[in-house]
Amino acid sequence: MPQTEEAAAWFAAVYQAVQEIPHGRVTSYGHIALLLGFPERPRQVGVCLKHLPSAADQPSARYNSDTVPWQRVINAKGAISPRGANGAANQETVLGQEGVAIGRGSLGERTVDFETYGWFPSRLPSREGEDESDSE
DNA sequence: CCTATGACGCAAT
DNA sequence: AATTGCGCCATAG
Numbered sequence: 001m002p003q004t005e006e007a008a009a010w011f012a013a014v015y016q017a018v019q020e021i022p023h024g025r026v027t028s029y030g031h032i033a034l035l036l037g038f039p040e041r042p043r044q045v046g047v048c049l050k051h052l053p054s055a056a057d058q059p060s061a062r063y064n065s066d067t068v069p070w071q072r073v074i075n076a077k078g079a080i081s082p083r084g085a086n087g088a089a090n091q092e093t094v095l096g097q098e099g100v101a102i103g104r105g106s107l108g109e110r111t112v113d114f115e116t117y118g119w120f121p122s123r124l125p126s127r128e129g130e131d132e133s134d135s136e
Numbered sequence: 137c138c139t140a141t142g143a144c145g146c147a148a149t
Numbered sequence: 150a151a152t153t154g155c156g157c158c159a160t161a162g
Contacts, residue, residue, distance in 0.1 A: 033145090043144045
């Protein structure tokens with residue numbers, strides 16, 4: 001778990017943003033970072049998902065693998081990040097269960113067609129009209 | 137405390 | 150087309 005307030009806020013922001021991804025769609029780590037206003041930190045988005053507690057482990061946690069659709073986040077190349085054979089295979093299964101077709105790259109990477117399943121809004125749907133402090 | 141590593145991504149080689 | 154370098158920063162050792 002995050003050890004500083006600042007980190008906790010970041011984790012929560014990432015989890016909330018991921019929750020905005022529609023069922024059956026996917027987006028990238030980089031896009032989540034962009035939506036949050038930190039285009040230079042796609043890697044930190046990965047850190048958050050990496051530490052997302054499993055629902056079985058923390059059933060009542062606000063953010064866990066059950067409440068956050070972590071499977072809808074893949075890398076900018078349109079592939080499920082390799083990390084470990086296990087994790088990627090699991091993500092393929094969960095993602096496939098919501099109707100997303102998983103392909104295979106030349107190196108065996110599990111791929112998703114962004115043209116078909118991609119979700120890349122420029123701003124978070126729930127925040128699109130929230131900021132008006134944009135004075136110039 | 138300091139170094140290494142990584143569910144990333146992009147520019148420059 | 151494939152690598153390398155770099156930014157970022159939470160964790161692990």
